Amino acid sequence: QVHPVESGGGTVQAGGSLRLSCAASGNGFSRKSMAWYRQPPGKERELVAGISSDGRAKYADSVKDRFTISRVNAKNTVYLEMNSLKDDDTAVYYCNVGGAFSSGRYIPNLRSWGQGTQVTVSS
Secondary structure, rough: OOOOOOOOEEEEEEOOOOOEEEEEOOOOOHEEEEEEEOOOOOOOEEEEEOOOOOOOOOOOOOOOOEEEEEEHHHEEEEEEEEEOOHHHHHHEEEEEEEEEEEEEEEEEEOOOEEEEEEEEOOO
């Protein structure tokens, strides 16, 4: 099991930016697909963005052109750059390690969730 550690959350005004980081321990990071999920208050967890081992990224429609997922294999870290933040982006953001892409959709590794980091966007 891999338990990633998320960081970088906080409170930001609408229109602002934040960068989230997810550090994963263990070997073979460069061969793993990764993803960011979020869970808004009172709602279910949803996929935000995923990145394959070769750097290909997929985004939820709600964050396209605003969020960017990236990875630095030498640091075992995946990032989520969030720009033009909106009230609807308020959520706890979770990192997932070692899932798989199937028909272009990221399938999470259910044994690998972090504790999450809170992002609050104020208007």
